[in-house]
Amino acid sequence: MTSDNNTARPMIGTDLAADMVAQAAVRAKKLQDETGVQPCLAAVLVGDDPASATYVRMKQNRSKKAGIGSVSVVLPASTTTEELVAELTRLSNDPTVHGILLQHPVPAQIDERAAFEAIAPAKDVDGVTMHSFAAMAFGEPGFRSCTPGGILRLLQTYDVPLSGAHAVVIGRSPILGKPAGMLLLASNATVTYTHSRTKGLPALVRQADIVVAAVGKPNFVRGEWLKPGAVVVDAGYNEGNVGDVHAEEAAAVASLLTPVPGGVGPMTIALLLEQTVDAAEAQNARS
Known part of the structure; x- marks a missing residue:
């Protein structure tokens, strides 16, 4: 893909997310x-x-707008x-609860993986269990x-060709980097997994048609790392509304670029609500 005016077109998630939430509301x-x-x-904090408390409140507000009930469980640190x-x-066994969200990160003394695995697969609307992976x-x-x-969903909506494309994922978290690569692979992209300790990272990124930055470091990916016309997805969110990609530099090289905020973030919440309705429909059909 190429950019006509040397400035990347923004891949905005806000409007698409609003449409997804509206459709979820109709189904609910x-x-x-x-x-x-x-x-x-049910949101567990x-x-x-x-920051986590703010995220939970935001998700509950969006739930209400979509006609989805919400239960808040706040446990001490x-x-x-x-x-x-x-x-x-307990929530997994509660028939009135259809989806469960455990807000992460959790305090250091908690085995996060053990906690995620306590969520029933049928209610894992955040997609964090080994079953979902x-x-x-x-x-x-x-x-x-x-x-x-x-x-x-954002890449598909912006008609980004995935089949045969080379995607480089920067980050290996079990709920972001790893599944992002798996979903791209399932769309027939060729996927290279990298992370902050990868040797020769800029040269690898420069080969990518699609870059997914999910490393958790502000302004980590520089414009000079990118192939001209690359599609850049910034999945990072750092203090001060700064992503993992140096936005100004990337915008001069990429063809499409997700803004921070307003790119990936709204899509995350919209999919959570959509999958909560999916779960409710499936559980109701089974009962």
Whole structure:
């Protein structure tokens, strides 16, 4: 892809996310009208991290707009793995709860993987369990990790050719970098996984038709790393509304670039709500 005026076109997630939430709201109302079941998302927050609390509030506000019920569970920062697992198991067994979100990161004393695995796969609407990861890897039905799933939807909406493209993913988190690569691979892209310790990283990035930056370091990816006309997805969010990509430099080289904020972030929440309605419909059909 090439840029006509040497300035990347922004890949904005805000409007697409609003459409997704509106469609989820229609489906949620239909389910409630026909069955009396209102889709419900339970958000679990451990501790009092201000950023995490803000994220949870934002997700609950969006849920309300989509006609999705929300349950908030706030546990003290001193919570143990066992206590958190017990709470997530209780929610997994609650028939009135259709989706469960564990806000991460959790305090250091908690085994985060053990906590994620306490979420029933049928309610893993954030796509964080090993079951969901396996479904993404094998191309089977299941919930997608919300940020990678949102990225794929954004790329598809902007008609980015994925089949045969070389995608370089910078980051290897089990809920962002790794599943992003798996979903791109399932779309017939050729995927190179890299991270902050990869040797010769700029040269590898320069080969990419599509770059997904998910490394958690502000302004980490520089414009000179990019192939002219590359599609750049900045999945990072750092203090001061700064992404993982140096936006000004990248905009002069890339053809498409997600802004921070307003790019990937809204897509993450929209997919979470869409998958909560999916879960409610599936659970209601089974019951």
